[in-house]
Amino acid sequence: MVRYLLRRFVAIFLALVFISTFTFFGMKAIPGGPFASEKKLPPKVEENLNKKYHLNDPLLKQYKDYMFGLAKGDLGPSFKYPDRTVNDIIKDGFPVSAILGAISVLLALSVGLSAGIISALKQNHWQDHVAMILATIGFSVPSFVLAALLQFVFSYKLNWVVPAMWGTWQQTILPSISLAALPSATIARLMRSSMLEVLQQDYIRTAKAKGLKDRVIIYRHAVRNAVMPIITYLGPLIAATFTGSFVVEFIFAIPGLGRYFVTSVFNRDYTLIMGLTIFYSVFLMAMNLIVDLSYAIIDPRVKLTGGKE
Amino acid sequence: MWRNRKMFVVLAVVLMFSFVLTACGGGNKAANEGNKTEEKVITYNLGTEPETLDVATATGKPEATVQMAMFEGLTRLDANNQPVPGMAEKWDISPDGLVYTFHLRDAKWTNGDPVTAEDFEFAWKRLLNPDTAAEYSYQAFYIKNGEKYNAGEVSADEVGVKALDAKTLQVTLETPTPYFLSLTAFPNLYPVNKKVVEANPDWNTKVETLVGNGPFKIINWEHQQKIELVKNPDYWAADDVKIDKIIMTMVESEDTELSMFESGQIDIAENPPTQEVRRLLDEKIATMYPDLGIYYYMFNVKQEPFDDPRVRKAFAMAINRQAIIDNVTQAFQKPAFAVVPYGIPDAVPGEDFREKGGNNYFTEDVAKAKELLAEAGYPDGKGLPEIKILYNTNEGHQKIAEAIMEMWKKNLGANVTLTNQEWQVYLNTRAAGDYQVARAGWGADYTDAMTFLDMWMTGNGNNQTNWGNPEYDRLIKEAKSNPDPAVRIKAMHDAEKILMDEMPIMPIYFYTNVNMYKPWVKGVIVPMVGGYQEFRWAYIEK
Numbered sequence: 051m052v053r054y055l056l057r058r059f060v061a062i063f064l065a066l067v068f069i070s071t072f073t074f075f076g077m078k079a080i081p082g083g084p085f086a087s088e089k090k091l092p093p094k095v096e097e098n099l100n101k102k103y104h105l106n107d108p109l110l111k112q113y114k115d116y117m118f119g120l121a122k123g124d125l126g127p128s129f130k131y132p133d134r135t136v137n138d139i140i141k142d143g144f145p146v147s148a149i150l151g152a153i154s155v156l157l158a159l160s161v162g163l164s165a166g167i168i169s170a171l172k173q174n175h176w177q178d179h180v181a182m183i184l185a186t187i188g189f190s191v192p193s194f195v196l197a198a199l200l201q202f203v204f205s206y207k208l209n210w211v212v213p214a215m216w217g218t219w220q221q222t223i224l225p226s227i228s229l230a231a232l233p234s235a236t237i238a239r240l241m242r243s244s245m246l247e248v249l250q251q252d253y254i255r256t257a258k259a260k261g262l263k264d265r266v267i268i269y270r271h272a273v274r275n276a277v278m279p280i281i282t283y284l285g286p287l288i289a290a291t292f293t294g295s296f297v298v299e300f301i302f303a304i305p306g307l308g309r310y311f312v313t314s315v316f317n318r319d320y321t322l323i324m325g326l327t328i329f330y331s332v333f334l335m336a337m338n339l340i341v342d343l344s345y346a347i348i349d350p351r352v353k354l355t356g357g358k359e
Numbered sequence: 360m361w362r363n364r365k366m367f368v369v370l371a372v373v374l375m376f377s378f379v380l381t382a383c384g385g386g387n388k389a390a391n392e393g394n395k396t397e398e399k400v401i402t403y404n405l406g407t408e409p410e411t412l413d414v415a416t417a418t419g420k421p422e423a424t425v426q427m428a429m430f431e432g433l434t435r436l437d438a439n440n441q442p443v444p445g446m447a448e449k450w451d452i453s454p455d456g457l458v459y460t461f462h463l464r465d466a467k468w469t470n471g472d473p474v475t476a477e478d479f480e481f482a483w484k485r486l487l488n489p490d491t492a493a494e495y496s497y498q499a500f501y502i503k504n505g506e507k508y509n510a511g512e513v514s515a516d517e518v519g520v521k522a523l524d525a526k527t528l529q530v531t532l533e534t535p536t537p538y539f540l541s542l543t544a545f546p547n548l549y550p551v552n553k554k555v556v557e558a559n560p561d562w563n564t565k566v567e568t569l570v571g572n573g574p575f576k577i578i579n580w581e582h583q584q585k586i587e588l589v590k591n592p593d594y595w596a597a598d599d600v601k602i603d604k605i606i607m608t609m610v611e612s613e614d615t616e617l618s619m620f621e622s623g624q625i626d627i628a629e630n631p632p633t634q635e636v637r638r639l640l641d642e643k644i645a646t647m648y649p650d651l652g653i654y655y656y657m658f659n660v661k662q663e664p665f666d667d668p669r670v671r672k673a674f675a676m677a678i679n680r681q682a683i684i685d686n687v688t689q690a691f692q693k694p695a696f697a698v699v700p701y702g703i704p705d706a707v708p709g710e711d712f713r714e715k716g717g718n719n720y721f722t723e724d725v726a727k728a729k730e731l732l733a734e735a736g737y738p739d740g741k742g743l744p745e746i747k748i749l750y751n752t753n754e755g756h757q758k759i760a761e762a763i764m765e766m767w768k769k770n771l772g773a774n775v776t777l778t779n780q781e782w783q784v785y786l787n788t789r790a791a792g793d794y795q796v797a798r799a800g801w802g803a804d805y806t807d808a809m810t811f812l813d814m815w816m817t818g819n820g821n822n823q824t825n826w827g828n829p830e831y832d833r834l835i836k837e838a839k840s841n842p843d844p845a846v847r848i849k850a851m852h853d854a855e856k857i858l859m860d861e862m863p864i865m866p867i868y869f870y871t872n873v874n875m876y877k878p879w880v881k882g883v884i885v886p887m888v889g890g891y892q893e894f895r896w897a898y899i900e901k
Contacts, residue, residue, distance in 0.1 A: 080783075080784075081783055081784045081787040082782075082783025082784065082786065082787060083783070085494065086782075086783050086786050086787075087494075087786075088786065088799065088800065088801075089801075089804075089821065090790070090820035090821050091494055091497075091820075092497055092500075092506075092820070093820070094489075094506075094509060094510040095492070095493075095494060095496055095497060095509065098489045098490075098491075098492040098496075098509070099492045099494065101489075101492065102490065102492035103492075130410055131408070131410050131411065132410065132411050132413075132416060133410075133411045133412070133413070133561075133563055133564040134564070134582070139582075142582050142583075143583070198614065201614075201615065201618060202618075205618055205622060206618045206621065206622065209622060212619075212622070212624055213615055213618040213619050213622060213624065214610055214612075214615045214618070214619060214624075215584065215585075215608065215610065215624075216584060217584075300611055300612055301612050301614075301615055302615070303583075303584075303608070303609065303610040303611065303612065303615060305581065305582060305583030305584045305609075306583075309583075316781075316782060316783075318783060
């Protein structure tokens with residue numbers, strides 16, 4: 051177990067070095083810069099700016115300085131928001147995105163799992179059809195359409211909730227539904243097919259032959275085994291939802307992290323691009339590690355070893 | 360049972376994890392909206408998060424709107440866009456128009472310190488200091504040696520701004536600048552509290568140290584959410600400030616902004632979605648304001664076929680601007696047949712530069728356009744190379760480009776294609792001159808025709824058409840150095856005529872601003888330059 055973890059940590063570290071290096075040189079290769087504008091700056095003014103932000107240093111020196119800062123946990127100042135550091139922006143934005151993400155993941159899990167289980171048990175009955183039609187809709191309607199639609203109906207027409215901004219629990223309702231739609235549909239379909247497969251297994255037949263109650267068979271044997279693909283899906287899902295969504299945060303004016311993933315690239319806010327990439331990578335790899343560890347807890351057939359067996 | 364317990368542990372961990380995260384986000388207490396009996400509150404949607412509130416390094420409209428509420432310069436612009444006394448009670452101007460002596464009134468910073476002439480001197484030198492690296496440092500290049508100091512060529516002592524005593528500020532200009540008083544009303548030339556800034560270089564990052572001298576003071580800044588300002592009781596004209604509190608929200612989506620306005624969550628909104636503008640204007644919910652800006656296409660005069668002015672003219676004459684405005688942009692802009700927009704003063708007070716010069720340097724005339732094209736050697740468009748229109752990726756620009764493409768195809772027989780590029784790639788392509796026709800826009804930096812004209816001088820960084828004309832350059836230089844308004848305005852009219860005769864750029868329309876106010880919100884001023892919102896004289900009438 052310890053050896054396994056060590057191996058994973060080394061792999062994560064190497065991946066991070068690779069990702070940050072690749073992102074650093076990649077973003078410098080795209081045209082433009084943080085101070086580009088339709089009104090061209092006087093050359094001297096531009097020079098002063100480049101000097102202030104060390105953008106006129108040789109690229110390798112910039113890279114070295116950045117990596118040293120990174121090693122100390124300093125992600126540097128933002129170019130677009132000079133008064134805030136990248137650390138500040140992540141510290142402010144991540145908790146908001148994470149709360150919304152957590153609500154959405156819980157919502158997606160409860161809706162998706164129940165829908166999947168019910169449609170598997172009632173295969174080809176009306177419950178199955180209704181659930182799968184809803185899942186198809188959830189799959190195919192993009193979140194910006196759903197978000198705009200929810201806002202139009204529940205804020206504009208019915209006036210039940212305020213259309214946007216952040217602060218009260220009511221303000222989490224519409225955005226979390228918008229965010230949860232796609233994962234709910236995915237989970238429902240994954241769970242349905244996985245359940246159907248498990249229900250065909252010999253040990254289910256054995257359990258039935260033993261005369262176990264249906265309830266016990268379904269919960270103890272079927273669901274438990276069927277849930278494995280969901281766990282796999284949960285790692286990347288949590289990483290993606292907890293770090294925020296550009297579209298949903300834009301439409302509902304939520305001060306999360308998601309918008310920066312898009313705007314930092316448009317603004318060529320170099321330090322923010324780097325900071326977010328690294329932050330997201332760490333988070334995603336940590337989630338995947340947790341998922342792998344949880345396999346061992348849930349499924350006794352999985353053993354974590356150093357890899358030499 | 361044993362297995363189930365493990366399963367519960369996993370679930371519990373997941374749940375705990377999410378609750379821990381939930382707890383992290385403390386401080387998101389329910390916002391008190393509406394509230395108390397007589398408090399006069401205006402909620403305005405600022406749109407985006409200000410990049411900074413430091414007056415030296417700020418550049419945009421949201422920043423300026425907040426700073427106008429928090430600070431005050433030597434002057435302020437009133438409802439007629441005229442400079443009126445602000446921190447300066449009165450001023451003297453030397454006969455040659457080069458030396459301004461400002462006499463400051465007794466005023467206080469929000470921390471109790473007096474506002475002094477040294478604060479102004481310090482702030483302006485800080486704006487020009489090359490280490491500050493302020494993008495808008497050029498707003499102070501009118502001051503003697505300002506540009507040289509910014510370039511590191513002279514020391515700070517040689518800059519033409521000096522505090523003669525605590526209440527007298529003397530400013531020496533590089534050349535006579537008739538709009539200099541208006542410039543002192545803009546954020547980059549606001550004072551900062553010397554003591555506070557020197558003691559704490561990060562003064563502008565925290566609400567507690569953001570010391571201002573304006574009608575309102577900032578009390579809360581939730582990033583990407585809102586800024587709250589309350590009336591400043593120490594403001595010199597506090598008795599005249601009628602609003603107790605301004606809440607500025609940061610909602611970026613136009614559709615969301617409109618929903619919030621119509622459901623009463625905000626009182627002032629700008630830029631409604633294009634498809635709603637007509638309805639909002641018809642229902643008298645929105646009002647239109649002139650805006651000092653022009654939308655145009657640039658021709659690269661070094662590339663065929665636009666190296667021939669007759670071709671450039673023919674292309675400019677062969678589109679229907681009103682049709683584009685009515686069917687595509689739908690915001691009631693004004694068709695442009697010149698470069699300088701309406702709303703800029705002419706030589707005689709009260710006269711308008713555009714009305715005086717006329718908005719008719721050319722006409723839309725397809726027959727005439729075809730003639731010109733034939734003269735240039737392209738009868739019925741035969742022999743014209745493929746014409747590429749370059750624009751930055753954006754639905755609005757795309758629709759306009761599509762309309763123009765159709766008009767050029769139909770009216771001139773040209774073979775036109777469209778190319779769109781991401782904003783910064785587009786800026787690079789443009790600057791490198793690697794295009795034939797490119798869309799562009801320009802907004803005024805100050806209320807004078809010069810802000811639309813000096814950029815077309817030979818070799819100016821913003822003149823990316825490769826066009827240049829010695830006579831044009833001479834006229835602009837004359838307008839910049841002659842203190843006599845009649846002479847300088849005439850020089851600018853003459854220069855504009857040359858620009859339109861040679862047509863390196865094709866004017867399309869002059870911008871408008873569409874703003875929405877709840878009927879009880881009164882007295883908010885929208886200056887034509889920049890279109891900020893000025894709350895100094897705002898009041899509520901329910």
